[in-house]
Amino acid sequence: MMSVTLIVFLVILVIAIFSRKTESAPVSAEIPETRSLKQLDSITKCPFEVKEDYDPERTPQRIQKVVCKPIPCQDCDAEFHCVQATVEFEVFYKSGGKPSQLPIEYGCYYTKLDAESVEINNLPEVST
Secondary structure, X not given: OHHHHHHHHHHHHHHHHHHHHXXXXXXXXXXXXXXXXXXXXXXXXXXXXXXXOOOOOOOEEEEEEEEEEEOOOOOOOOXXXXXXXXXXXXXXXXXXXXXXXXXXXXXXXXXXXXXXXXXXXXXXXXXX
């Protein structure tokens, strides 16, 4: 009689342990992906286009931020979104003029990024 009680107790204990493990399992939530600039480079990229008003003589010293926004895309696969990353440079002119913001188109990416806007900060400095 004592061994039957002990076996029943052990079975209940094992069931309780396993049910607790399954209850405490984290629920996976749909979180929009954020990507670093390095990761963006590894994604399929549309041809890079520099805006016509970009002057190579005005060398950007530091990238301030990158903002990725969804844009209409003709060649995208249905499951992908096309995302345009705009890089804003803080430009110091060689003539010693005032620093200014010069937005430059960085490129177009095919990605599964669902967020409406992703801001990527703390990028490495660009050498002059």
